[in-house]
Amino acid sequence: MKNRSLVSxxxxxxxxxxxxxxxxxxxxxxxxxxxxxxxxxxxxxxEPSTRTRLSFESAVNYLGxxxxxxxxxxxxxxxxxxxxxxxxLTVCNYSDLIVMRHPLEGSAKYASEVASVPIINAGDGANQxxxxxxxxxxxxxxxxxxxxxxxxxxxxxLKYGRTVHSLLMAMSHFNPTFKFISPVELxxxxxxxxxxxxxxIKYEEYxxxxxxxxxxxxxxxxxxxxxxxxxxxxYEKVKNVYVLKNDMLEGTKDNLRxxxxxxxxxxxxxxxxxxxxxxYFQQAQNGVYARMAIMTKMLGLK
Amino acid sequence: xxxKKKLSVSAITNGTVIDHIPANKLFTVISILGLDKLSENRMxxxxxxxxxxxxxxxxIKVSKKFFEQSDFDKIALVAPKAKLNIIKEYEVVEKWEVxxxxxxxxxxxxxxxxxxxxxxxxxxxxxxxxxxxKISLKCNYCxxxxxxxxxEIIK
Ligand SMILES: [Zn+2]
Numbered sequence: 346m347k348n349r350s351l352v353s354x355x356x357x358x359x360x361x362x363x364x365x366x367x368x369x370x371x372x373x374x375x376x377x378x379x380x381x382x383x384x385x386x387x388x389x390x391x392e393p394s395t396r397t398r399l400s401f402e403s404a405v406n407y408l409g410x411x412x413x414x415x416x417x418x419x420x421x422x423x424x425x426x427x428x429x430x431x432x433x434l435t436v437c438n439y440s441d442l443i444v445m446r447h448p449l450e451g452s453a454k455y456a457s458e459v460a461s462v463p464i465i466n467a468g469d470g471a472n473q474x475x476x477x478x479x480x481x482x483x484x485x486x487x488x489x490x491x492x493x494x495x496x497x498x499x500x501x502x503l504k505y506g507r508t509v510h511s512l513l514m515a516m517s518h519f520n521p522t523f524k525f526i527s528p529v530e531l532x533x534x535x536x537x538x539x540x541x542x543x544x545x546i547k548y549e550e551y552x553x554x555x556x557x558x559x560x561x562x563x564x565x566x567x568x569x570x571x572x573x574x575x576x577x578x579x580y581e582k583v584k585n586v587y588v589l590k591n592d593m594l595e596g597t598k599d600n601l602r603x604x605x606x607x608x609x610x611x612x613x614x615x616x617x618x619x620x621x622x623x624x625y626f627q628q629a630q631n632g633v634y635a636r637m638a639i640m641t642k643m644l645g646l647k
Numbered sequence: 648x649x650x651k652k653k654l655s656v657s658a659i660t661n662g663t664v665i666d667h668i669p670a671n672k673l674f675t676v677i678s679i680l681g682l683d684k685l686s687e688n689r690m691x692x693x694x695x696x697x698x699x700x701x702x703x704x705x706x707i708k709v710s711k712k713f714f715e716q717s718d719f720d721k722i723a724l725v726a727p728k729a730k731l732n733i734i735k736e737y738e739v740v741e742k743w744e745v746x747x748x749x750x751x752x753x754x755x756x757x758x759x760x761x762x763x764x765x766x767x768x769x770x771x772x773x774x775x776x777x778x779x780x781k782i783s784l785k786c787n788y789c790x791x792x793x794x795x796x797x798x799e800i801i802k
Contacts, residue, residue: 450791452788472789
């Protein structure tokens with residue numbers, strides 16, 4: 346993984362996922378160390394994403410590295426019309442690693458082709474966000490003790506949700522069973538179902554949430570957004586159907602954990618927060634360890 | 648029979664004959680090769696000839712015009728079964744069958760308006776997907792698929 350960019354989750358093999366998770370677990374035990382001392386990480390946020398940026402910056406800071414960058418394009422030379430290529434080539438002179446978030450799809454791939462330092466894609470429009478996927482894997486492994494043979498219910502917007510698509514691709518290495526729970530308008534796209542068919546991975550599709558989480562090991566919640574619906578009436582019909590409530594968790598498995606990429610709006614009722622099966626805030630903390638692992642691997646320090 | 652076919656689209660002395668174009672792609676081929684912009688070369692074409700391979704075919708003959716690999720790739724995207732005959736002094740001196748390329752660079756536009764290639768000066772790059780003659784393009788950058796109906800060739 347040394348000096349290789351991470352643009353898409355399929356840039357890594359199964360063995361490489363496991364290696365990242367192993368190093369992440371090491372950092373969790375010992376998160377404060379000076380392994381990044383003397384290193385500069387650039388965080389280039391061409392669009393704001395406070396949560397993701399803070400997670401990366403926290404990871405760099407705990408490991409003794411330095412950070413340069415900008416938090417949104419309006420405060421940078423980009424606003425003056427500088428091309429993406431010029432920005433990247435310039436920043437390569439000032440840093441060992443670039444973390445970038447950009448509203449255009451494919452921007453991180455392009456940056457990785459022109460850059461002389463490795464690029465981490467921290468989100469390129471609706472396309473890819475691989476570090477989110479690795480922290481999801483880390484959370485699943487930590488809570489279940491394994492990634493193999495798990496039943497995973499994905500809930501909400503399965504059509505446009507890039508996190509569920511990446512997680513589906515990554516988990517396909519570990520013989521999962523999927524339950525896709527969504528309104529008809531937001532069903533899992535055929536291309537992903539065909540992919541699962543080709544790998545012989547089991548999946549079922551459901552409309553009802555409460556009925557179909559009883560044998561799940563993981564529930565992965567996503568938000569159903571109004572703007573995804575052509576007909577506002579359709580949205581009104583389903584907006585409260587895919588909301589997880591504490592009483593729905595009765596009779597679910599003890600090892601069940603609930604994940605959510607955050608930010609949450611109303612799709613997980615706050616009465617779930619106190620349930621020991623709620624895991625979304627720890628999940629965010631796991632993001633720091635996963636990002637520590639990715640960056641140090643990329644710089645050849647682990 | 649052969650004589651009759653010859654009469655349908657007049658013969659050329661030197662140049663290229665593009666045959667086995669699906670009839671409904673005739674004007675697309677003319678456009679992507681920029682043949683409508685030629686000012687010197689004489690061009691004739693005919694369409695709705697019967698074809699054993701696909702319902703109706705079209706044929707184009709262009710005088711004093713010889714094509715390059717990038718042109719072959721462009722033709723293959725819309726007419727994957729096309730054949731090119733190179734004519735010198737009324738004789739066919741070379742025959743080419745277009746081959747659908749595995750990858751095309753700087754030939755087509757990505758149909759995704761949010762793709763980085765539509766906003767920065769980047770040579771587009773696609774993996775060509777060939778589903779039994781139905782061509783679609785997978786963008787190397789945004790990963791989105793551009794289907795034939797939305798395919799726009801960069802001239
Ligand atoms: Zn594209």
